[in-house]
Structures are given as structure tokens and as C-alpha cells.
Amino acid sequence: MATEEFDGLDANGSLARKRLYGRIFVGVCFLSTLVGVVALALLLADVIYESWGWLSWEFLTYPPSRFAENYLPGGRGAGIYPALVGSIFLIVLTAVFTVFLGVGAAIYLEEYAADNRLTRFIEANIANLAGVPSIVYGLLGLAIFVRAAGLGSSLLAGSLTLTLLILPIVIVAAQEAIRAVPDSQRRAAYGVGATKWEVTRDVVLPSALPGIMTGTILSLSRAIGETAPILMVGAATSMFRPPYSLTGPFSAMPMQIFDWARLPQAEFQHVAAAGSVVLLTVLLLMNATAIAIRNRYDTR
């Protein structure tokens, strides 16, 4: 920022030129912003266009098939049903584990932990975990849950792996929700003789719950779209029925879409597109729920 570069006031000709540069620059910035918007529009348009005519009620209620024509309306019926149910089971289980662990960890860090080395280490560690590639979590799940714990390539192993993957995000979201609870409320409770645990249970948690739920649902919507971790854990590609036990095999929508997308026959590209539309719709519903909860309870 040398001063000779700011010669705008005295040079008339250069001022006009600078205005022109300015306008070009704004234009370039605006066009760059549109790159992201246009890419999103193209992606959605492409997925919907490719799936057109292939998405039917049967697609949601039938198991996959080796023959592309079975997926077409009027065919024998084939679709994403086992993977759809598998994904829902996977997410419900993951939700149970992450809510317990994530909220517990966040309460500890916000309400109980002293500002010491251990706490700083835990927080730095959470920040680093959030940057570990999801496929590495898949290796962890493969070695610990599938092999060492003997769970096999099961629904339980898959959901535990996804739990570890989204735990850092859930903790950070829950911490923010807990931090937003006004101190005056805690003080009032202490003032009438509540213990710390009672304050946590009866004041902090109820007040932070909507924020925690919003953050958790948003994290779960990331988990439901993850392919790499459950692939390493050994999610099945061609399951013909939904998972029937915690320790049994499972499929999930992203895994099924991957399986379709890499088939060489061109027809299966449409099937993969139809699967993507179903996955995106589930994601949309989850995000809408999260936003609805936030708007309903956001009184600040």
C-alpha cells in the first residue's frame, strides 16, 4: 500500500481508468460467484434429466436387479428399496450414538472442564479429527469394528464408523448451542440451590436442545451421503432385502448408487441418476427438518 499508488485525487485521466478497472473487477468477481451457482444448477438439472422416466413408485419399493429394463416403469420392478431402508437404519443408529457421545462431550467441554492442558488437547484434537479424510475413518472401522471387535461387515459396524466420523462436527455444534444459553439462567438455578448436575439437566440441556438437534440433523445429513467409510467397512452392493439385524449385512443408498454408476451399460446411468434423486430428496427433507426446528425455537 505505497502512497504513490493512491494518486486518484489529482489525476483525472487515471481516475476514469481506475473506475473502469473497478467495474471490470466487480464483473469478474460476480461471474466467479456465478460459477458455483451455475455448477449447482447444472448438477441438479443433469441428475433430474438423466433420471427422467426412470423414477417410479416401484423404484422405491423393489430390490435392485441385474437387468436395466426391470427398472423401467412397466418392467418387472427393480429399485433402491433395500438400500433406502438400509440408509435409514444406519442413520437412526448413528443418531442414537452421536447424540449421546456428542452432547456428553460438549457438556463436558463447556460446563465441566477446567481450562487446563487436557481440555486444550481435547479441543485441538477435535479440530484435527474434522480434517481426517472419511476413507481413513473407513479403515479405522474396518480394523476395529469389523475385524478386532468381530462385528463383521454389519449394520452396527457401519453406524459406529459413521458415528466416529461425524462426532467432531456434532460436538462443535452442540458446544455452540450450549454456549448460547445465557449465564443468568445458570446463576438463577444455582441461586435456588441447584447442584451443577441439576443445572446441566434442568436448565442448560432443555434450553440448548433445539440448537443441538439442528446441529445433529445437519451432521447426520452429511453421514447419510458418505460412501467411502461404509465401503471400507464392507457395505454390500447388491442386497435384495433390507437389513434384518444389527449384526447382519447392510446396503446404503450411496453404495448402491456407486455400484450402478460404475456399470458399463448406459442404461444404468439412468438408474444411478434415479438413485441420486432419491438420496438428494432424503437430504433435502433432513435439512428442511433442521431448519424448521431452528426457526421454531429460535427466540433470540
Add this chain to the structure above:
Amino acid sequence: MSGADITYGEVSDRGTAIARVVFLACALVTVLTTFGIVLVLITGSIPFFREVSIVEFFTSTEWSPIIRPRSYGILPLLWGTMLIVVGSALVALPVGTLTAIYLSEYANRRLRRVLKPTLEILAGIPTIVYGFFAISFITPQIQRVFPETGTFNALSGAIVVGVMIIPMVSSLSEDAMSAVPDDLRNAGYGLGATKFEVSTRIVLPAAVSGILASYVLAISRAIGETMAVTLAAGMQPNITFNPLEEIQTMTAYMVEVGTGDVSVGSIGYQSLFAVGLTLFVMTLAMNLLSQYIRGRYREVYD
């Protein structure tokens, strides 16, 4: 850490004592996860490195641990990953930075309220759907321009990963630019600077640490990106300068082993952990570098 650090004497109540232990245990799960990752990757790699010397691993230019004749040089996979990283950075870093400047300095509030959530949606699309988008839309477009392009090619993968990490660069960079106080901008205007000069010569330099940190994080994300590059860029380890050829990244190799019938204990299975360890070390280094940049060069404004 708590806001209300009320010392309510040393009242010993059981509920609080139990709660503290349970909640601490929850927090320690994250620490165990880190130890678990390091332990699994190292113990999983040891049998591999008993068979293969580290020198061969990092210098041999052939990667074929499953199919004979076997060879164990990770360079082709590193090269594939690097092609994706460079290509996606060429897309995402300029576009993301200019987007951030537009959102932070130029866009009015109404426009920003539309644009920011749109970019957030982009960040929330599953990577498998990006992969599908790459093979069904991006690759055919590339083939229209360069007919010799293969079904799988590095360029398509790089473009789609680039699009994927735009929101990361733009949102973190915008945060950094928005944190620059208006006093600095007004001082610039007072000296007769135009808005263009204020944006590029005052805001940009003042926010440089946050912007660079976002670059490093985005690159780390590109290194670890798996499904989109597997679908778009292919499964063929290849050291090439031609982005229209099929390549294989470290992550795509892990997918290949993960979906194949490689028996536990075989060298193919062990190689999974050696590649995973390399990937983990690289992304960890990038994440730590990003934190260092943010802390080291941060200007603190009050």
C-alpha cells in the same frame, strides 16, 4: 471453560460427580479415535513394510500390489492425487477467492442472502452425486472438445473436485475478509482510493492469513476426496502429464481394494494401510499447516 464458573463451595454431590465422569468419557472418545486411527494405520502397515522396503515404496514407479508381476511404488498414486489437487486448485482457488471478495465487499444484503445458502447447498451435495455428475456431464463435455479423451480421465475428476471445494475456499475466505474492520476501509477511502483499490490492496492483504489457511484446507480436502475421483478419474495407476488419460489416486486405490476380493493378511490388504497411512500423514500435515498459518499471520482487530 464454562461461562458460569460459580464455585458453589465443595459441596460433594453424587449426581455432579457421576455426570462429570460420564461426560469426560464421552469427550475422551474423540481422543481414543485419534489414537485408534494412528494405531490402526501403523500396525496395519508394519507387515507391509516388512515385505517392501520404504525406499522401494517411495521410489519405484510401478504400483501393482495385487496383480503379478507385483511392484510396490506409491509414486503413480501420489502423482494421480497431485494431478487432481493441482487441477482442482486451479479451479477452486481463484473462483473461491473472487466469490469471497464479491460476497464480502460488493454484494448487497439481499443478494448475499440468496448466494450464501446456495453455496452451502453446493457443499452439502454427497460426493457420490458429484462423481455421477462428472461421468454423466463433465466427461462428455470434455470429449466434445478433445475427442481422444477416455471414459475416465484426470481432468474430469479435477474439475469436479474443484467445484466441490469452491464453497470451502469462499466461505472461509469471506469470514476472513468480513473480519477486517471498516476503519481500515474508510482510511483507504479517505486517501482517495477507489473501491477496487480498497478491496485488492487493503482488504485482501489484511485477510491474507485466513485466505491462505482456507487454500490449504481445501487442498487437504482434495487430497482425501474419494468417490468423485474414483468414478471420474479411474483406476489405472499412471504417471502422465496428459490430464485426458486415466489415473488412480491413493483414495481410488483404497476403494479398489475395499470393493475387491482381497483376502485379509495378503500383501494387497496390507498395502491398504500403507497407502492409508501416507494419505493420513499428508492431510494431517496440511491441516496443521493451515492452523499454523492462521495463528502465525493473524492480525487481531478489536
